[in-house]
Amino acid sequence: MGITSSADLKQENSDPKSQKEKQVQPEKVGDSSSIWRDQLQVFMKEGPCKETYTAFQDCVEETTEKKKESIGKCFPLLDKCMEAHFDYYQPILAAENAALELLMKEEERLLAMLKGGGCKESFMAWLDCSEEAEKNKQDFITKCAGVSAKLDKCLDAHSEYYQPYFAVVKTAEEHMENEVQAFFSRKQP
Numbered sequence: 534m535g536i537t538s539s540a541d542l543k544q545e546n547s548d549p550k551s552q553k554e555k556q557v558q559p560e561k562v563g564d565s566s567s568i569w570r571d572q573l574q575v576f577m578k579e580g581p582c583k584e585t586y587t588a589f590q591d592c593v594e595e596t597t598e599k600k601k602e603s604i605g606k607c608f609p610l611l612d613k614c615m616e617a618h619f620d621y622y623q624p625i626l627a628a629e630n631a632a633l634e635l636l637m638k639e640e641e642r643l644l645a646m647l648k649g650g651g652c653k654e655s656f657m658a659w660l661d662c663s664e665e666a667e668k669n670k671q672d673f674i675t676k677c678a679g680v681s682a683k684l685d686k687c688l689d690a691h692s693e694y695y696q697p698y699f700a701v702v703k704t705a706e707e708h709m710e711n712e713v714q715a716f717f718s719r720k721q722p
Contacts, residue, residue, distance in 0.1 A: 569710065572717040573625075580621045582614035605678020612674070628712035632705040639701045650694040652687040659684045 577586045592607035615622040636643070647656040662677040674681075688695050 569714040569717055572720075573713060576625075576717075581618040582611060582622070585611050585614040605674050605681065609672050609675050624716040625713060628709045628716070631712055632709035635705040635708055636701065643698055643701060646695065646698055651691040652684060652695070655680070655684040655687040 577583070580586070589607050589611040596606055615626060619626065647653075659677065659680045662680045663673055665671075666673040666676045688698070692699065
């Protein structure tokens, strides 16, 4: 349940989907969201993880076509490469960490909400998986992709109850996008 979504990093011509597998409306040509996403594409393709990024894009496109969850399958290698080349990818990783910090500020309230409602069982399975991954020093995204997808589908099915959760996540995602946009604004001559 991280912040980075495959829609943020994949090719513009593939079917855009967020980590929660919700359809995202295509950006209008020239809107600020489209511009920063284009800049992110160029930044990723010019960096030391360009081959890994290309493989990530191919993986996302393939899993999207097959209507499968992509983040758990596609993102771990790209994430590891970006971490290994932290100096180059630091602005993107810092934006993601800042967004995660926003979520952590709301952690207690969000946990209470997720432990209630129609998705209690799905959330507890997700929580158990995440704790097991941490305990065994396993990659959470890979290990828990299945339970994460089930939780996401349940949250979507009970979206009215979980609306406050979605609002916090959206705020964190917007914060990350703003940070990335600010980085690209500073980079321009």
